[in-house]
Amino acid sequence: MRRIPLLGLVLASVLLAGCGNGMVRRVSDPAISVQQLTVKADGQWVVELRLQNYSSIPMRFDAVKVEVQVGDQAAGTLQATPGLSVGPESADVVSVPFAPPSAARIVVADALAGRRALPYTLKGTASAAPEDKKVRTFDVDTRNTLNPVPGLDGVLR
Numbered sequence: 001m002r003r004i005p006l007l008g009l010v011l012a013s014v015l016l017a018g019c020g021n022g023m024v025r026r027v028s029d030p031a032i033s034v035q036q037l038t039v040k041a042d043g044q045w046v047v048e049l050r051l052q053n054y055s056s057i058p059m060r061f062d063a064v065k066v067e068v069q070v071g072d073q074a075a076g077t078l079q080a081t082p083g084l085s086v087g088p089e090s091a092d093v094v095s096v097p098f099a100p101p102s103a104a105r106i107v108v109a110d111a112l113a114g115r116r117a118l119p120y121t122l123k124g125t126a127s128a129a130p131e132d133k134k135v136r137t138f139d140v141d142t143r144n145t146l147n148p149v150p151g152l153d154g155v156l157r
Contacts, residue, residue, distance in 0.1 A: 024056055025057050025130075026055060026056040026057075027055045027057065027130060027136075028054035029054065030055075030061070030128055031050075031142065032052070032064055032066065032126050033050045033052070033122070033142050034047055034049065034120060034144070035157065036146075036156065036157045037108070038156075039108060039109070039112065045098040045100055045108075046096070046097055047068075047097075047098050048093050048094070048096075049078075049082075049094050050091055050092075050093050051082065051084065051091060051093070051094060051126075053086040053087065053089065053090055053091065053128075054089060055088060055089070057088050058085050058086065058087050058131050059085070060083070060084070060085045060086075060128060060131060061082050061084050061085075061127070062082070062083060062128065063079075063080070063081050063125075063126070063127040064080045064124070064125075064126045064127075064140070065079045065124045065126075066078050066122040066124030066125075066142075067122070068121070070104050070119075070120050071111070071119060073101075073103045073106075073107045074104065075098075075101065076099075076101060077124075078098055078122075079096075080094055080096045085131065108156070112148055112154060115148050117146070118145065118147070118156055119143070119145050120143075120144060120146060121142065122140055123140065123142075125139060
């Protein structure tokens with residue numbers, strides 16, 4: 001008599017286990033940060049933005065618009081339309097030319113000359129979507145530090 005309830009429990013467990021597809025589709029807020037900042041000879045910058053996808057599925061990054069601050073100086077608005085697909089729980093980098101105001105250039109030049117760390121902030125939005133799905137806008141609020149790269153003049157990472 002005890003075999004019938006036990007057999008029923010085993011059968012129910014097998015049926016329930018067959019209902020799942022094994023992959024959880026989780027969409028998490030992405031992260032945007034500066035991987036590298038290069039100061040060109042004319043004073044313009046090339047900012048390497050790191051697009052971090054924490055989701056369990058690929059995400060397409062359509063647009064990034066952030067206010068940049070270096071040290072205590074506003075550096076302006078950085079905008080990019082990467083149109084880049086980033087795999088699940090992965091990151092990729094996009095290069096963005098950037099024309100900062102003179103006050104921000106001076107702060108970066110001072111950090112490079114003194115071989116000091118440079119704090120920065122990014123505040124704004126990033127538009128991203130799972131492949132073939134509706135685009136969502138995510139808030140970006142990043143605070144981090146860049147350091148001069150030994151042997152590479154004008155480069156902070």
